[in-house]
Every structure is written in structure tokens, then in C-alpha cells.
Amino acid sequence: xxxxxxxxxxxxxxxxxxxxxxxxxxxxxxxxxxxxxxxxxxxxxxxxxxxxxxxxxxxxxxxxxxxxxxxxxxxxxxxxxxxxxxxxxxxxxxxxxxxxxxxxxxxxxxxxxxxxxxxxxxxxxxxxxxxxxxxxxxxxxxxxxxxxxxxxxxxxxxxxxxxxxxxxxxxxxxxxxxxxxxxxxxxxxxxxxxxxxxxxxxxxxxxxxxxxxxxxxxxxxxxxxxxxxxxxxxxxxxxxxxxxxxxxxxxxxxxxxxxxxxxxxxxxxxxxxxxxxxxxxxxxxxxxxxxxxxxxxxxxxxxxxxxxxxxxxxxxxxxxxxxxxxxxxxxxxxxxxxxxxxxxxxxxxxxxxxxxxxxxxxxxxxxxxxxxxxxxxxxxxxxxxxxxxxxxxxxxxxxxxxxxxxxxxxxxxxxxxxxxxxxxxxxxxxxxxxxxxxxxxxxxxxxxxxxxxxxxxxxxxxxxxxxxxxxxxxxxxxxxxxxxx
Amino acid sequence: xxxxxxxxxxxxxxxxxxxxxxxxxxxxxxxxxxxxxxxxxxxxxxxxxxxxxxxxxxxxxxxxxxxxxxxxxxxxxxxxxxxxxxxxxxxxxxxxxxxxxxxxxxxxxxxxxxxxxxxxxxxxxxxxxxxxxxxxxxxxxxxxxxxxxxxxxxxxxxxxxxxxxxxxxxxxxxxxxxxxxxxxxxxxxxxxxxxxxxxxxxxxxxxxxxxxxxxxxxxxxxxxxxxxxxxxxxxxxxxxxxxxxx
Numbered sequence: 001x002x003x004x005x006x007x008x009x010x011x012x013x014x015x016x017x018x019x020x021x022x023x024x025x026x027x028x029x030x031x032x033x034x035x036x037x038x039x040x041x042x043x044x045x046x047x048x049x050x051x052x053x054x055x056x057x058x059x060x061x062x063x064x065x066x067x068x069x070x071x072x073x074x075x076x077x078x079x080x081x082x083x084x085x086x087x088x089x090x091x092x093x094x095x096x097x098x099x100x101x102x103x104x105x106x107x108x109x110x111x112x113x114x115x116x117x118x119x120x121x122x123x124x125x126x127x128x129x130x131x132x133x134x135x136x137x138x139x140x141x142x143x144x145x146x147x148x149x150x151x152x153x154x155x156x157x158x159x160x161x162x163x164x165x166x167x168x169x170x171x172x173x174x175x176x177x178x179x180x181x182x183x184x185x186x187x188x189x190x191x192x193x194x195x196x197x198x199x200x201x202x203x204x205x206x207x208x209x210x211x212x213x214x215x216x217x218x219x220x221x222x223x224x225x226x227x228x229x230x231x232x233x234x235x236x237x238x239x240x241x242x243x244x245x246x247x248x249x250x251x252x253x254x255x256x257x258x259x260x261x262x263x264x265x266x267x268x269x270x271x272x273x274x275x276x277x278x279x280x281x282x283x284x285x286x287x288x289x290x291x292x293x294x295x296x297x298x299x300x301x302x303x304x305x306x307x308x309x310x311x312x313x314x315x316x317x318x319x320x321x322x323x324x325x326x327x328x329x330x331x332x333x334x335x336x337x338x339x340x341x342x343x344x345x346x347x348x349x350x351x352x353x354x355x356x357x358x359x360x361x362x363x364x365x366x367x368x369x370x371x372x373x374x375x376x377x378x379x380x381x382x383x384x385x386x387x388x389x390x391x392x393x394x395x396x397x398x399x400x401x402x403x404x405x406x407x408x409x410x411x412x413x414x415x416x417x418x419x420x421x422x423x424x425x426x427x428x429x430x431x432x433x434x435x436x437x438x439x440x441x442x443x444x445x446x447x448x449x450x451x452x453x454x455x456x457x458x459x460x461x462x463x464x465x466x467x468x469x470x471x472x473x474x475x476x477x478x479x480x481x482x483x484x485x
Numbered sequence: 486x487x488x489x490x491x492x493x494x495x496x497x498x499x500x501x502x503x504x505x506x507x508x509x510x511x512x513x514x515x516x517x518x519x520x521x522x523x524x525x526x527x528x529x530x531x532x533x534x535x536x537x538x539x540x541x542x543x544x545x546x547x548x549x550x551x552x553x554x555x556x557x558x559x560x561x562x563x564x565x566x567x568x569x570x571x572x573x574x575x576x577x578x579x580x581x582x583x584x585x586x587x588x589x590x591x592x593x594x595x596x597x598x599x600x601x602x603x604x605x606x607x608x609x610x611x612x613x614x615x616x617x618x619x620x621x622x623x624x625x626x627x628x629x630x631x632x633x634x635x636x637x638x639x640x641x642x643x644x645x646x647x648x649x650x651x652x653x654x655x656x657x658x659x660x661x662x663x664x665x666x667x668x669x670x671x672x673x674x675x676x677x678x679x680x681x682x683x684x685x686x687x688x689x690x691x692x693x694x695x696x697x698x699x700x701x702x703x704x705x706x707x708x709x710x711x712x713x714x715x716x717x718x719x720x721x722x723x724x725x726x727x728x729x730x731x
Binding site for chain 2: 431432433434436437438439440441442443444445447448451452454455456457458459
């Protein structure tokens with residue numbers, strides 16, 4: 001059986017080059033398959049959670065069950081969705097040895113993260129970047145914690161935050177994304193295992209880039225993490241998440257929630273480089289990525305920016321959104337989504353303007369090829385009290401090949417005649433003439449295509465934190481070369 | 486050092502456009518190719534540069550003794566072939582300064598030249614070509630006027646110093662002043678680089694006021710119908726292409 005699996009793996013490996021498709025040999029404790037009240041109680045018990053949190057989970061699960069009975073999986077996206085048997089998934093899996101501090105981390109785990117380009121051991125930490133490393137259902141290490149503490153900044157795994165700062169978690173959990181929000185938020189709220197928690201106190205500029213690195217390793221295990229970021233008055237933080245998973249020939253579920261709360265004059269930038277295993281070239285396997293991300297600009301003059309580069313996953317379903325509640329608040333969404341083979345992406349944003357003078361910008365770049373589907377879905381909603389609100393949206397699709405689809409579904413709703421809304425959209429093919437022009441000046445075809453695509457994506461790439469910009473470009477071009485050449 | 490085109494047949498979408506072109510352009514010479522619409526002038530320019538849609542059915546192109554007939558476009562460019570486009574392409578999101586630096590670095594001439602030196606060279610030539618420094622901040626050819634686009638082509642020619650340039654209707658879309666400026670700039674390039682050769686592809690003779698070709702070839706129906714010195718232009722102006730082909 002094992003050798004058979006290996007053969008299959010090898011075969012898939014040959015199909016496409018996915019650099020992060022290896023499996024780590026880590027002994028893990030995994031729950032038996034299935035989802036019921038006992039599983040939820042067990043997760044909560046494993047994590048020593050307070051009763052209010054268990055109750056939160058159970059309520060969420062009750063709601064999830066109701067939705068399941070009513071068959072309420074969201075069917076509106078431009079996606080062909082596989083049927084997920086929620087009883088055929090393991091909801092909790094963690095390495096047997098979870099260390100108390102970084103020195104005790106299993107060398108195999110350190111090796112895993114090294115291979116992923118994320119060193120977590122003390123000596124080799126990436127300077128200027130604090131990392132929380134999440135492996136399947138648990139956080140295994142968080143770097144630079146002590147250094148950050150000196151500034152009053154809390155950056156820890158979600159479990160630690162529940163143990164050490166229950167009052168903060170209780171105050172903000174589910175405040176932006178209630179479990180009733182949608183099908184997958186109900187699921188996540190029932191079974192979430194770990195994630196990152198980040199709290200920036202008032203008048204503090206976080207001196208490091210914070211980042212979480214999500215890795216799915218165990219087979220048939222779902223990853224359900226939660227991230228909660230609270231930025232108090234006049235604080236600033238930049239946060240990045242990265243994701244990879246081994247190559248497997250069945251789908252794996254990833255359903256996450258990210259909540260951001262920005263108080264007065266706070267500024268939060270959240271970047272994602274999503275490179276989950278996309279499935280092979282025939283569309284077998286890959287991560288099903290159902291994510292609810294939302295931030296709220298509660299305080300006046302606060303700002304939340306979402307930046308995402310989505311190249312992985314068999315299915316991507318995510319709409320990082322901003323509720324602009326305070327006056328003169330700003331919401332931003334910058335996205336590059338690249339799909340190939342049978343990948344499907346339905347992604348975009350919602351900008352909900354409640355506050356006077358609030359403004360939002362949306363820049364979305366979709367690149368599709370193979371038999372993939374790539375959709376931008378967005379909503380800009382301006383409510384009655386949001387006088388003089390502004391929005392600018394630009395959605396560009398680049399089509400490589402003639403069997404793929406690029407779609408745009410923008411919805412604009414305004415209850416206010418002082419609103420200023422602009423929307424631009426374009427769809428184009430990779431121009432042979434442009435490539436030839438660059439070639440005529442001495443660039444190889446590869447370099448010419450890189451230059452043109454880079455130009456296409458520039459307005460998004462420029463917003464990524466410096467520390468990650470180079471790596472992200474490389475990732476983008478690696479994926480691209482697979483498509484074009 | 487020269488360009489030799491031997492019995493070149495080129496087709497696009499199975500339609501034959503060039504039907505046996507023979508041409509020799511020696512080192513340091515200026516030749517002009519003229520011809521009516523649809524005679525194959527642009528096809529010849531693009532085929533020489535290796536445009537993928539143009540299929541070379543037979544014949545050969547020798548540049549400085551190298552057979553470049555089947556080379557990729559960028560390898561032809563590296564061997565010293567330059568094509569100034571009739572319609573230079575826009576590349577949105579790509580900064581002109583970055584583009585210039587990038588293309589220059591692909592050429593052997595600049596292999597050991599540092600970025601700062603390259604930038605100062607670019608600025609020097611821009612000054613000569615009367616281009617304001619905001620050219621560098623804009624995206625490649627995006628929102629450029631016709632004249633600005635042509636100047637940008639000439640700037641690249643100055644930087645790359647090709648041994649062989651094809652200027653495809655460099656005079657089209659230019660007003661009188663721009664035409665004069667662009668022509669004088671090309672003339673200056675040739676004086677500074679006396680070993681470079683040029684093919685001027687054009688409909689009209691007004692370019693010859695500033696740049697004097699040593700030889701004129703008339704391309705009609707995919708073949709060189711006749712060649713001669715500058716006096717051919719007067720005949721052409723009297724009789725038209727129709728008259729010359731008979």
C-alpha cells in the first residue's frame with residue numbers, strides 16, 4: 001500500500017513541478033475521521049480551553065449542522081465544486097512532540113521549514129521578520145516573541161493567546177466574522193485548531209514584519225486556523241502569511257478565518273502568498289481553499305490593506321473585505337490570482353462604506369491559462385451615512401491560451417448621492433507583438449514574458465513588503481514558466 | 486561586415502508575400518527600400534528581425550557573415566540587428582528607464598558596464614535627442630505621441646549601436662519639425678558610427694533631404710523591381726510606382 005502510494009506520488013511529481021510537495025516524516029497524533037460534538041469537545045479539551053470557548057464552538061457547530069441539513073454550501077461562485085464529505089476528514093492532527101521552546105523543536109520540523117525557506121531556529125532567523133510556524137493543527141514555533149514583548153506587542157499562536165490573554169481573545173473573537181457569516185465560517189468556528197494572534201498596543205509601530213507560515217503535512221487532515229489581529233489607536237503593523245502543502249492525489253480542505261480590528265488611526269497591512277498544492281495537470285488532488293477574511297476599520301482615520309498573491313490551491317474561494325466604519329477610513333485590496341490546468345479561483349473583495357469620507361481602492365489582476373477558471377467577484381457598498389465616500393476599482397484579466405476563462409463580477413451599490421465610484425476593467429491576451437518587440441531589443445522570450453507580466457502585476461507587487469517581494473516575484477515567474485514555456 | 490539577402494521567400498498564413506528578394510547592403514552604407522502599399526516592405530523588415538508569424542520558405546539572410554535565417558529574434562538582435570518599429574509597442578507597467586537598462590544589459594557591449602554608467606549614457610543621449618527626463622519615468626511608449634515613440638526608438642538605436650538597422654517607416658506619423666529632428670538624429674548616428682549600415686523603408690522621398698541613401702531599391706509585388714542611385718527618386722516621382730514597374 002505504501003509503495004503504491006509512493007508510485008502515485010512519484011507519478012504526480014512528474015506531472016508538474018511543485019517545489020513544496022514533499023511529505024515530512026513526523027509522527028503525528030491524529031483524531032479519527034468525523035465531525036460531531038465529541039470531536040469538538042475533544043479539540044477543546046486537548047487545548048485546555050475555557051468553557052466560554054467550548055460553548056462558542058458548540059454553538060457554531062449547531063449552526064453548521066443546520067446549514068448542512070439545509071444543504072447550504074455556497075453555490076453562487078463561478079466554481080465547479082466537488083462534494084465534500086465532512087465525515088471523511090480528520091479535524092485535528094499534531095506532531096507528537098510539541099516543544100515548549102524553540103530549542104526543543106523536532107529537527108525534522110526545523111528541516112521542513114528550512115526546505116520551505118522559513119528558518120525557525122534561533123541562529124538562522126530571518127532578520128526583520130518574526131515567524132509563527134503552523135504545522136497541521138498546531139503552532140510549533142514563534143520567533144522573536146521576547147523582542148516583541150518589549151514593545152508590548154503580543155505575537156503568538158492562537159492557543160497560547162487563549163491561555164495567556166483570554167480576555168483579549170474573548171473580546172474580539174468573532175467580532176468581525178461571526179460564525180453565522182457563512183457555511184465555512186461556521187465550520188471553522190466549530191473546529192479551528194490553531195493560528196496566530198497579534199496585538200499591537202496603542203501608539204506602537206511594530207518594528208518587525210510579522211508572518212505566519214501554514215503547512216499542511218498529514219494526509220486527509222483539514223486545516224482550520226484562525227488569525228486575529230488587533231491594532232490599537234495609532235499603531236502600525238505589517239503581517240504576511242505563506243502556505244504550502246505536500247502533493248497528494250486527493251483534495252484536502254483548508255477553511256480559515258482571519259479577523260482584523262483597527263482602532264483609531266491604526267494601520268494594518270495583511271499580505272498573503274498562497275501557494276497550496278494546486279493539484280496535478282489533470283486536476284487531481286489539490287487544496288480546497290475556503291477562506292473568510294475581513295477587517296473592520298472601527299476608529300476614525302484607520303486603514304486596512306489586503307494584498308494577496310494567489311498561485312496555488314485547486315479551488316480558491318476568498319474575499320478579503322473591509323468594513324469602513326469610522327470616519328475617513330481607508331480600505332485597500334490588491335490581488336494577483338494566477339490559475340493553470342484545472343485550478344479554479346473565485347476571489348475578490350467587499351468594501352462596505354459606513355463612515356463619512358471613507359475611501360477604498362481595489363486592484364485585481366487575474367492571469368488564467370490551461371483549463372482554469374479565474375473570477376474576480378467584488379462588492380462596493382456605500383450606505384446612507386457614508387457621505388463623500390470614494391471608491392476606485394480596476395480589474396484586469398490576462399488570458400494565456402484559449403481553453404481558460406477570466407470573469408469579472410463587480411457589484412456596486414450606493415445609497416448616497418455624494419459618492420464617487422470609478423470602475424475600470426480590461427481583458428487581454430498576452431500580446432505576441434509585445435513579446436517580439438522586447439525580443440528585438442535582445443531579451444529572450446522568457447525574459448520578455450516576465451517583463452510584460454511583471455508590468456501587468458506591478459501595481460500589486462509594489463505593495464508587498466520588501467522582505468517578501470523578491471521571493472514572491474520568483475514564485476510568480478516559476479509558476480508562469482510552467483504555463484508559458 | 487554586410488547584410489546579404491539571398492532569394493528570400495516569405496509567407497504569412499500560407500500567403501506568399503516575398504517572392505525571391507535579393508539584396509546586398511555593404512558596411513557603412515545607407516540603402517532605401519521604397520514601394521507601394523502591400524508590396525512587402527514591412528514584411529521584409531519584420532522577416533529580417535525574425536517575426537514569428539512570418540515563415541521563411543526558402544532563401545537565406547547573412548549578417549556579417551553569420552547565417553541568421555533561423556535564429557530567434559533576440560539572437561539576431563544580439564548579433565547587431567536593430568529594427569525601429571513603424572508602430573513601437575506600449576508595455577504598460579514597465580518603466581522606460583528600467584526597460585532601457587534591461588535591454589542594454591543583454592548586449593555584449595555593456596556586459597561590464599555598471600548601472601550608474603548606463604543611466605548616465607542614456608541621459609546623455611536623451612539630451613542629444615531633445616528628450617526631457619520625464620521620458621524615463623513613464624511606462625514604455627505608453628501615452629507617447631507619434632514623435633515621442635520614434636525618438637524612443639532612435640534613443641535605443643543610439644544606445645545599442647547596432648551594426649545594422651532597419652528603420653521601418655520612421656517618417657510616418659511625424660510632423661515636419663519632428664521629421665527633421667528624427668532625420669538629423671539618424672544622420673548623426675551614422676556619422677558617429679561610420680561602420681553601421683541602415684535600410685530606410687519608406688513610401689516617400691522627403692526623408693532623403695536629410696539622409697542621403699547611396700542606393701534605392703524599389704520593391705514591387707514581393708520582389709526588387711529595380712535598383713539605382715538617388716536619381717531613381719526623380720524618375721519615381723515622375724512616373725509613380727506603376728510607371729517604374731513597367
